[in-house]
Amino acid sequence: MCGIVGAVAQRDITPILLEGLRRLEYRGYDSAGVAVLTSAQQLLRVRAVGKVAELEKALQATPAVGHLGIAHTRWATHGKPAEHNAHPHLSAGLAVVHNGIIENHAPLRKKLIDLGYVFTSETDTEVVAHLLAHHYSQSQDMLGAFRATLNDIHGAYALAVIHESEPNTLYCSRMGSPLVIGEGSGERYLASDPLALLQVTDRFRYLEEGDYARISLDSCDVWDRDEQQVDRPITRYEHAAHSLDKGEYRHFMLKEIFEQPQAIRDTIAGTLGDDHVLTAILGPDAETRLVDIANIHIVACGTSYHAGLVARYWIEAQAGIPCQVEVASEYRYRTVVVPKDTLLITISQSGETADTLAALRYAKDQGYLATLAICNVAGSSLVREADWRLLTHAGPEIGVASTKAFTTQLVALLWLTTALAQARGQQEFVARNVNALRGLPAMIEQVLTLEPAITELAQRFANKHHALFLGRGTHYPIAMEGALKLKEISYIHAEAYAAGELKHGPLALVDDDMPVVSVAPSDSLLEKLKSNLEEVRARGGQLINFACETIEPTSDSSIQTISLPWVEDCISPVLYTLPLQLLSYHVALVKGTDVDKPRNLAKSVTVE
Structure with missing residues (x-):
């Protein structure tokens, strides 16, 4: 739930880091901090409790100027919101920021204390900083030390690291928590969400599960979990044109409520024929295999779970397919009986929801006919790892309470219901649904x-x-x-x-x-x-x-x-x-x- 930003450039990167944190503040706002490598090749860290505005005040008192840096906005998991728990964490000339949870932090902490390392926080992240410093002290090789650290830690994480010995290099890795690399003109960035970087680039490399990378001004090297160097292609972020400010509205939530007619238009664009739906958009072989689906399991969390509950009524009534809806955090920890020819549908606004993503991965070994992701982010882990995908086009949703993401999920699920009914020859439902979906944006404008x-x-x-x-x-x-x-x-x-x-x-x-x-x-x-x-x-x-x-x-x-x-x-x-x-x-x-x-x-x- 925290947010990471990093940058390496030939200009002062602190404004980039701060703007990135402002755009990520929806992910966590218990505390925030930056670490910048100064012209004297020394790390300068500034942290503050509260929102990013408090960090800005702290930076006015202690300016941080440099060409390499990382920043973080925190939502507390280990340790209360306090300055000593805020990221970045330092150890022997390096700085670390981290999203996620290091599950084996307790035994690692004990080992490091025995080695003489002193902890100043209650966080699991400080374990990573000291562990990395320990490995570096043994080899004087940052890449090797980073690899050794990744082999030692277990859990879900996104990491970004800088070290005084390498003034133009960022190290990063992801395992169960998203991280993207932004490509600029003679500079590079990283973030836990592309939204953080849209002020400087719309071109991103999406790291895969287990990837780690070394980023500099003139190169970007990526290795997979097997330590094989790989090429992650650069893709353009499709939501870059959307405004990320409130405009005339008092709050993002109100703006996003009133954006729903257009979000729904965008979601159904290119999906409807005259009296049918265009099922080829689901992905490879989906169009021919829809008729094979005999059961459906829907897995989601929170608001997305409610969307799934509505879909159960639609699917059973219109397509005649038994449908079961479960909270992802429960589904992944129980023994699931999967009937023959069952489609698993996972729903998530971000495509990085931990429980939903874990449920999809758990389901890979459970004998499902196929998996389908309904999601608002094309490059997300959920979309990349599912067999089929159905994208909503709500655009960025900044308000924590979901609005347009929910209604576009409902629209996508009604479209999917229509596709299932169409595969079963239920043309009465199909024609009615298609007509109703076309008229929905205008009806929403009336309700507003x-x-x-x-x-x-x-x-x-x-x-x-x-x-x-x-x-x-x-x-x-x-x-x-x-x-x-x-x-x-x-x-x-x-x-x-x-x-x-x-x-x-x-x-x-x-x-x-x-x-x-x-x-x-x-x-x-x-x-x-x-x-x-x-x-x-x-x-x-x-x-x-x-x-x-x-x-x-x-x-x-x-x-x-x-x-x-x-x-x-x-x-x-x-x-x-x-x-x-x-x-x-x-x-x-x-x-x-x-x-x-x-x-x-x-x-x-x-x-x-």
Whole structure:
């Protein structure tokens, strides 16, 4: 969840490092730091607790100027947020930054203490610094010392290292945590996310699992885990044209909510025929093998898991294929029974989500027919390692609480459902879905005009500490997503239930101080939902309904209803997501929380 930036150039690289950290701050903001090799060939380290702005203040007091450096923004795993735990960590003329977890840090720490090394932090990263210094002291060979260190450590990591003895060289490696090398004009960079470097380049080498590299002004040498030198091709970053600032919006989250119509247009572009979907985009042999799929397993985390839950309803109803959805962190640690001809679908915004990526790797040996990644990042590990891929085109999403990444995942999953139905001759579903997907962006633009009403509604949550969200069918996972968004950014405790479960426990929580939010489209379960809501009203609950405009409004003043346009059932879950996103955003404003960077959370979860 932390962020790494590095650079080697013939100019001062500190501004590059700082801008990279600003762009990576969504990954972690407990502390930040830089280490620069000065003109005197000495390492200068500056660290600060808190956000990157605090590091900037520290650098004003202690300027760091140099042509080689590394930087880091931290989300604490080992050791509390404190300056002594902030990266980079130093040892005998070298500096290290690290994302991930070194699983065998405890025995290595003991060994190094016995050798006389003194630890100044509680982090697992400092183990790497001292271990590397120890190996270097034995050989005076940085590349050999780096290789020996990589052989000693176990876990998930991305590492970047500089040493006073090599004033124009960066060393880096990745194992289970992303790292890219940026190619500039007479200079090179590295980062844990291409977003960090888009101000200086859009050309990247994506390191593969187990790769390590030596980067200098005039060369970039990469070796694989077998210590064989390899060539990782340079590719252009497809999202480079997207703006990475807030523009006219107060927060990235609001900007990204309003970017959803275009994100969905971009996601479906080139995927739809007149009355069918173009299945060849999935990848090699997918078009002919779709008909062979007899079962589906979906594995994801967080918001992506909710998208998978919606897809289960679609896939079973339209394609007639049994579908199982699991949280990745549970799936990878249990014995999985894989029926014959099962497709594994992994969903991740970043494509680097640790549990989801580990689940994909675990699944490789479980006898699946094929694996499919649904992801927003073309060069991510998930996409590269899956058999087939289905890319969303949400563009960069900076707000920690996912918005456009979620709705584009839903759109991709509906497209996939349509492809599966098409392979089974269910043309009625196919034609309807294709038509609905084409019209979806315009319908979302219409729903976004409800923001003023939702802004006013948010005031009702000013003094609330709990909320209940209800939905049925495909809208039950949407209620779950609405509850997650509210708790993520407003810190209100929120739970979601299938509305039919009210009488099995949750009804005990309902009183005249409890907001109860319902998702009420005009579908086959509407009458059932109305009966559930009557149970809430009878107990004095504060009902807030997001309902289809075709539903006759109630005259009860205790019920507040916001009407949404009627749409086909298949795209209704996407549409009803929007007002719940806006509600959580405006409640967070009322509560005065940090909308884009909620406490204790980070954007890309690259550790367990």
